[in-house]
Amino acid sequence: MQVNQPKDISHFHIVGINYKKTDAAIRGQFAINQDQYQQLLHEARTAGMDDLFVLSTCNRTEIYGFAPDAGLLKRLLSNASNGNLQTLGELAYHKSGETAVRHLYHVGSGLDSQILGDYEVIGQIKSAAKFAKAEGCIGTFLERLVNSVLQVSKLIKNETALSSGTVSVAFAAVRLLEKKVPDIHNKKIVLLGVGKIGRNTCKNAMEYLGLKNITLINRTTATAEEFAGHHGLQYVPYEEMDNALKTADVILVATNAPQPTILPAHLEGTHPRLVIDLSIPFNVAPEVRQLPHVEVVNVDELSKVQDETLQMRLNEVPKAMAIIEEHMEEFLYWFKMRKHAVVLKAVKEKLAEIHAREIKEQKNGAHYKLEDIEEVSSRIIQKMINLMAGKVRKDAEKGDQYIAMINDIFEAGANQE
Numbered sequence: 001m002q003v004n005q006p007k008d009i010s011h012f013h014i015v016g017i018n019y020k021k022t023d024a025a026i027r028g029q030f031a032i033n034q035d036q037y038q039q040l041l042h043e044a045r046t047a048g049m050d051d052l053f054v055l056s057t058c059n060r061t062e063i064y065g066f067a068p069d070a071g072l073l074k075r076l077l078s079n080a081s082n083g084n085l086q087t088l089g090e091l092a093y094h095k096s097g098e099t100a101v102r103h104l105y106h107v108g109s110g111l112d113s114q115i116l117g118d119y120e121v122i123g124q125i126k127s128a129a130k131f132a133k134a135e136g137c138i139g140t141f142l143e144r145l146v147n148s149v150l151q152v153s154k155l156i157k158n159e160t161a162l163s164s165g166t167v168s169v170a171f172a173a174v175r176l177l178e179k180k181v182p183d184i185h186n187k188k189i190v191l192l193g194v195g196k197i198g199r200n201t202c203k204n205a206m207e208y209l210g211l212k213n214i215t216l217i218n219r220t221t222a223t224a225e226e227f228a229g230h231h232g233l234q235y236v237p238y239e240e241m242d243n244a245l246k247t248a249d250v251i252l253v254a255t256n257a258p259q260p261t262i263l264p265a266h267l268e269g270t271h272p273r274l275v276i277d278l279s280i281p282f283n284v285a286p287e288v289r290q291l292p293h294v295e296v297v298n299v300d301e302l303s304k305v306q307d308e309t310l311q312m313r314l315n316e317v318p319k320a321m322a323i324i325e326e327h328m329e330e331f332l333y334w335f336k337m338r339k340h341a342v343v344l345k346a347v348k349e350k351l352a353e354i355h356a357r358e359i360k361e362q363k364n365g366a367h368y369k370l371e372d373i374e375e376v377s378s379r380i381i382q383k384m385i386n387l388m389a390g391k392v393r394k395d396a397e398k399g400d401q402y403i404a405m406i407n408d409i410f411e412a413g414a415n416q417e
Contacts, residue, residue: 007051007141009335013070014100015077016055016062017092019114024058024300026091028281029083032056033258034131040080041135047072051139053132053146055107057124058169058197058280058299059114064104064142070094082258098332101145105324108149109156110163114303115172117163117313120196122153141335148331155323162316170200172302173276174208177250180274180295184209187249192241192261194218194227197278198254206231215248217241219255242266254278260285267294276302 017030032040032054044052044065052065054077061081063073074092078085095103103112108125110117129146132138138146157163177184191202194216205211216235218224228235236244245251245266253275255261261283267273270293277284277298289296 007066007139009101010097011066011068012064012100012141013067013073013094013096014062014064014103015070015073015088015092015094016060017088018060018062018112019300019303021093022091024280024282024298026083026087027059027061030056030061030077030081030088031280032061032077032081036080037128037131038135040076041132041137043079044076044137045135047076050137051142052137053129053142055121055125055128057121058278060107062107064100065137066139066141070096098328101331102324102328104145105149105152105328108153109320109324110153111317111320111324115168116310117316118168119153119157119163120168120200122150126150140338144334145331148327152324152327155327156320159323160316160319162313162320164312168200169278169299169302170197171204171208173201173252173278174204176276176297176302177205177274178209181250184250185211185213187213188247189214189250189252190217190244190248191215191252191254192217192245193254193256193279193283194224195254195256197256198252199227201252201254201278202227202231202233215244217244249273251275252278253283255283256280257283259283262288264288264291267291269293278302 017027019027033056037054037056040054040063041052044050049065049067049072052063052067052073055062055064061077063077065073067073074088075085077083078088104125106112108122110119110121113121125146129138129142133143181187189205189211191198191214194202198218202214202216205214212232214233216224216228216233217238217240218235219238221235221237224235227233242265245262246268249272251262251273253262256279258281261279262275262277263285264287267275267288273294275284275288275294275296277296280299282298284296284298288294
């Protein structure tokens with residue numbers, strides 16, 4: 001009887017780098033865009049791996065999945081990214097089994113975020129898993145786990161204050177503007193890149209600082225035009241970016257391009273500029289920092305901007321941990337019970353197979369007498385006994401364990417009334 005057991009949880013790994021041990025420049029080397037993600041999943045399928053996904057954000061790049069060893073996941077990640085395997089080996093962390101499962105719960109709940117309680121990461125996990133599923137790389141285990149993490153994240157958001165207040169990279173940028181730019185309402189502000197981070201930063205600037213003097217620029221001009229129209233802002237076509245940047249006092253960069261978008265030539269002149277780079281990898285060329293009239297702030301420096309709600313969030317961590325442990329226990333129970341379900345289903349199918357074969361061996365169309373039915377049942381029972389006895393003989397070292405298990409299941413040694 002061949003039983004296809006669920007995967008061994010000890011072969012479930014997570015390999016990654018994050019803000020705790022690497023700066024944004026290193027993380028940028030291992031950031032994965034959609035094309036690279038597709039390439040990685042294709043390579044994984046070729047290697048026989050069909051239950052994994054990659055989470056790539058400004059604060060981390062992590063690959064989760066089943067593999068014979070974590071080294072295979074490292075190679076997949078280094079092959080698809082612009083980083084190299086040696087650097088990844090030196091800086092990456094690796095967790096396996098239940099520890100890896102718990103890590104995903106912590107990431108999805110904002111407990112492992114650069115800014116505690118950052119709720120945006122759960123949407124990124126959902127999107128990453130959805131992409132992998134569309135590419136045929138999400139199996140039963142990861143689909144169930146991701147759904148559980150989504151549920152837990154929602155519970156923590158609703159039942160604790162872990163994500164309350166206004167703490168995020170986008171809001172930190174606004175707090176920085178408030179502190180560093182006097183008379184900001186009379187300054188020329190340019191937002192380059194109207195993706196999710198750019199939109200969030202812009203909305204926070206409008207809501208908390210009351211700013212309307214923001215000019216939007218996006219590679220796809222229609223996106224900038226639509227967002228500007230909804231919020232009463234200005235926009236200019238991407239082709240006119242150079243002129244807009246030369247006259248700007250503040251430049252917010254959220255382009256997430258593979259190469260720097262802001263170059264020294266864009267910042268000619270001598271009037272003071274503040275450039276905030278929200279992109280990973282960095283989209284402001286390193287040479288810009290050498291310009292005496294320009295100050296550059298990146299996402300790692302933004303994370304140091306503290307908010308009064310952080311202490312309140314820290315107080316909520318024990319509540320969040322309790323919710324995680326409860327639901328992780330439920331998930332692991334499901335996983336363990338699934339193993340038994342597979343075995344029991346196989347036993348049932350084997351019994352049905354033996355039963356059908358014994359019936360077929362009888363005369364076609366014959367009417368069974370009581371003794372015929374008893375004979376067929378006796379044959380089925382004996383064949384199951386023979387199967388078990390054969391297994392015990394074949395694997396003599398575990399024979400006593402098998403007999404003990406059979407005795408326990410059928411209470412063979414108990415006195416029955």
